[in-house]
Amino acid sequence: MASGQPITKLSVSTCKDEEEILRAQGYQLINVDLNKGAGGNYVFLWYKKESGKTPVTRIEFSFTDQMKSGLADAQYEVVNRDLNAGVGGDYIFLWYFYGSTEYDIPIVDLAVTVVATEEPVLMKDGWERLGCDLNRNARGNYIYLWVKREKTSYIQEIAATVDFYSDKHMFDLGYTRVCEDTNRGAGGNFVFLWYRRTTDKKQALTDLNISTSLQEEEKLQREGYKVLSVDLNKGTGGNVVFLWHKKEGDQLIQDMALLINSEAWSEYQKAGINFIEKNLNEGNNGVQMHIAYK
Incomplete structure (x- = not known):
């Protein structure tokens, strides 16, 4: 779980070498395997909080090729790592955006749930659940990313x-x-x-x-x-x-x-x-x- 100032960058690791690289680059780890229950690679989400940098305001996922075009055209940043690496489910990619509309509110916290009992607690505490099951069509646990905003x-x-x-x-x-x-x-x-x-x-x-x-x-x-x-x-x-x-x-x-x-x-x-x-x-x-x- 992240906290404090706004998140400014996101990344994903799908192997030990990538974990070491991201750690050396100053990323912080969300220590929940995004492939939990499905086997395959250990997949982790990482984030950065950099003073003076533009905050991330929206996070999206794609699980079909058709979903990618609009995200790319709208200038979303893609993390080019399959969140279902090694398990044969949908090819899921994380995208994030630095928005400046009146609807964009900086994201300051991240959490990942892997069982149903964890979800209502976060929703009642003001967290926002993003809609994609990160094990989509890979069996395993139902895994969701949650965000908390600055306001x-x-x-x-x-x-x-x-x-x-x-x-x-x-x-x-x-x-x-x-x-x-x-x-x-x-x-x-x-x-x-x-x-x-x-x-x-x-x-x-x-x-x-x-x-x-x-x-x-x-x-x-x-x-x-x-x-x-x-x-x-x-x-x-x-x-x-x-x-x-x-x-x-x-x-x-x-x-x-x-x-x-x-x-x-x-x-x-x-x-x-x-x-x-x-x-x-x-x-x-x-x-x-x-x-x-x-």
Whole structure:
């Protein structure tokens, strides 16, 4: 776990020689194997905190070639090390960005979770979970990177995309992509949720919900929710699934997570974190997936 001043650089090691090089260059180690439970290489995340240097404000991951183009075009820095080295899962790469929009808040802390019981504690303490399982399709533990920012921040806007053509535009607008396909295992389009952050409490979202039928859509409309009009099941033949949100009430949303680990579903609920019972892959054979938020 990192702490203190903003993080200015990130790197990854996949072997002992790389560990020695990064240590000699002044990087600090996050001592959690990003391949835990999957075998393969020992893979570690490293960071630097350099006085006077521009802080890192966003971290993303790619697990398909299509995800890389928008990141590269938006001037994200790639760490050219496969986080699944030696295990045969998806080729996962870490990207980071020095942003200057109003939605960019410096990252000062990093943490990695490897079991579901660790996750709700961090979310309740104001950490932000990044959406990519770093063991994606490699079996092993569900591993997630978490960040803590210089100031308390909230989710002020949510969007969704059903292809990769607008990725650069979304990054340029200050959005963070939730790096998990809501259609995972179901075929259809690659569908991703995105969010922008704010330090202004008045701009924060306060409630989220999901509809999987026309009846549920009507109910949420009557209750004053606004719809994100992108079908999160697009191309699968399953139910039409919409995400809904509100900006009314006292509960200010600091983070949301797409949960594909069945062990996490009960852990988040036991911790008192909001858990949406509706499955984002309702009506198809994809991975059962739920949203939790606080």
